[in-house]
Amino acid sequence: MSSSRTPTLTALSFASLSFFLFFFFVSHCNGVSQQTISTVCSQTQSDELCASLLNSDPRIASADLPLFSLVSVELTQKQAGQNYKSFSRLRDNTTRDPLLRKGYAKCVSLYGKMVGDLRRVHELSESREYEEVIKEGPGYSPAYDCLNGVKFTTALGEITRDMLIALEMFASVASYVAQQM
Numbered sequence: 001m002s003s004s005r006t007p008t009l010t011a012l013s014f015a016s017l018s019f020f021l022f023f024f025f026v027s028h029c030n031g032v033s034q035q036t037i038s039t040v041c042s043q044t045q046s047d048e049l050c051a052s053l054l055n056s057d058p059r060i061a062s063a064d065l066p067l068f069s070l071v072s073v074e075l076t077q078k079q080a081g082q083n084y085k086s087f088s089r090l091r092d093n094t095t096r097d098p099l100l101r102k103g104y105a106k107c108v109s110l111y112g113k114m115v116g117d118l119r120r121v122h123e124l125s126e127s128r129e130y131e132e133v134i135k136e137g138p139g140y141s142p143a144y145d146c147l148n149g150v151k152f153t154t155a156l157g158e159i160t161r162d163m164l165i166a167l168e169m170f171a172s173v174a175s176y177v178a179q180q181m
Helices: 002-028 034-041 047-055 058-062 065-093 098-126 130-136 141-148 154-180
Strands: none
Touching: 034 047, 034 154, 047 065, 047 154, 058 065, 065 098, 065 130, 065 141, 065 154, 098 130, 098 141, 130 154, 141 154
16 A cells, blocks of 8 residues: 555655746746836936836846846947947048047047946956946946037937936946845
8 A cells, every 4th residue: 555655645746846946946037026127227317218228138037136237238338339339420421520520539439448348347247246347337427528529419418318327227237236146
């Protein structure tokens, strides 16, 4: 009689263990919660734009904190790269106004440096050196310095705003991850 119970108990034990492992896996692999995104984005000038930016990357739904850090760096790198290309085109297409061309060239230089700085920050994030990620981050001044050196237009204001939101999001995520790890 005990031999007929053994397979049933073993099957029940296996089923219980399987359920426990499944529950543990699902509960610890849900990704970055919207609450975490709200917490991080509340530290920026625009909660909505920050959350939209973070949620634009599908990896966020399943990201752990190290990936959350990498995603924030990569989104910031993407915006810096777009701004670098935009100012490069503006510089290359501006032939009549040497002061404006000089201003765009300064922006190209500032964004080129930012792209390089963010490359280094990405390496630090991959190495999980979160305190260094915070220290090595590019800060906000390159975006402001660029905008201050050129004639303001709505389009330039928008790409600068997008860059500032990305930089704020990056800084807030870096701080959050450093505190949690």
